[in-house]
Amino acid sequence: MGVTTSAAMSVDLSSLITSCADTISAHADELTALDQAIGDGDHGLNMKRGFEAVRGEAGALAGKPMPEALKAIGMKLVMTVGGASGPLFGTLFMTLGKEWPADPDRASLAATLRKAIDAVAARGKSQTGQKTLLDVLEPVQAALAQGRTPSEIAAIADGAAEATKPVKAIRGRASFLGDRSIGHVDPGARSAALLVRAVAQTLEPAR
Ligand code: ADP
Ligand code: MG
Numbered sequence: 001m002g003v004t005t006s007a008a009m010s011v012d013l014s015s016l017i018t019s020c021a022d023t024i025s026a027h028a029d030e031l032t033a034l035d036q037a038i039g040d041g042d043h044g045l046n047m048k049r050g051f052e053a054v055r056g057e058a059g060a061l062a063g064k065p066m067p068e069a070l071k072a073i074g075m076k077l078v079m080t081v082g083g084a085s086g087p088l089f090g091t092l093f094m095t096l097g098k099e100w101p102a103d104p105d106r107a108s109l110a111a112t113l114r115k116a117i118d119a120v121a122a123r124g125k126s127q128t129g130q131k132t133l134l135d136v137l138e139p140v141q142a143a144l145a146q147g148r149t150p151s152e153i154a155a156i157a158d159g160a161a162e163a164t165k166p167v168k169a170i171r172g173r174a175s176f177l178g179d180r181s182i183g184h185v186d187p188g189a190r191s192a193a194l195l196v197r198a199v200a201q202t203l204e205p206a207r
Pocket of ligand 1: 187
C-alpha cells in the first residue's frame with residue numbers, strides 16, 4: 001500500500017503513540033484557539049489530556065496485539081478526552097481495532113478505515129461536508145484506497161482541514177453559530193489532520 005504495509009507493520013506502536021501525543025500537545029494552544037473561535041475553547045486541552053493519557057500507557061499498549069491496542073486506545077480516549085470529540089475519536093480507534101485485518105495490506109487497511117469512519121459518522125449522526133473531523137478522514141481514506149504515499153496523504157489531510165474554513169458547520173457546537181461558523185478551520189478536522197501527519201511521518205520518516 002502507499003502506507004507501505006511492511007513499514008507500517010514494522011513500526012512499533014509506541015513510536016506512533018509518541019508522535020501522536022507529541023503533535024497534539026505541541027498544537028494544543030492552536031486547537032484551543034480554533035475552538036474558541038467557533039466552540040467553547042476546550043478542544044486543545046481535551047485532546048491533550050486524552051493523548052497524554054494514552055502516552056502514559058504506551059508501554060502496556062505496545063505489548064498488545066494491534067487490534068487490542070487500538071481498542072484500548074479508543075476506550076482511553078472516550079474516558080479522558082470528553083466533549084463531543086472524545087466519543088468520536090474513541091469510536092474511530094475502537095473500530096479500527098475491531099475491524100483490524102488479519103493480514104493488513106493497502107486494500108484491507110482502507111476497508112478497515114472505511115468502517116471506522118462509518119462508525120464515527122453513525123456516532124455523530126453526521127456526514128462529510130458538515131465541518132467536522134469527517135471532512136479530513138474521508139479524503140484520507142480515499143487516498144489510502146488509491147495507494148497514495150504517506151506524505152501525500154498527510155498533505156491531503158492538511159488541505160482537507162484547511163478546506164473546512166469556508167464551510168458552515170452543520171453538526172456540533174459550531175453549528176449553533178450558523179453562518180458565523182464560516183471563515184474558521186474546524187478544530188476536530190485540524191486534530192484529525194495532525195494525527196494523520198504524525199502517523200504518516202512515523203511510517204515514512206522524511207529522508
Ligand atoms: P465540544 O464541542 O463538546 O466542546 P470538542 O471541542 O472537544 O467538543 O470537539 C469539537 C469537534 O468535534 C468539532 O470541531 C468537530 O470536528 C467534532 N464534532 C462535534 N460534533 C460532531 C458530530 N456530531 N459529528 C462529527 N464530529 C463532530
Ligand atoms: Mg469544544
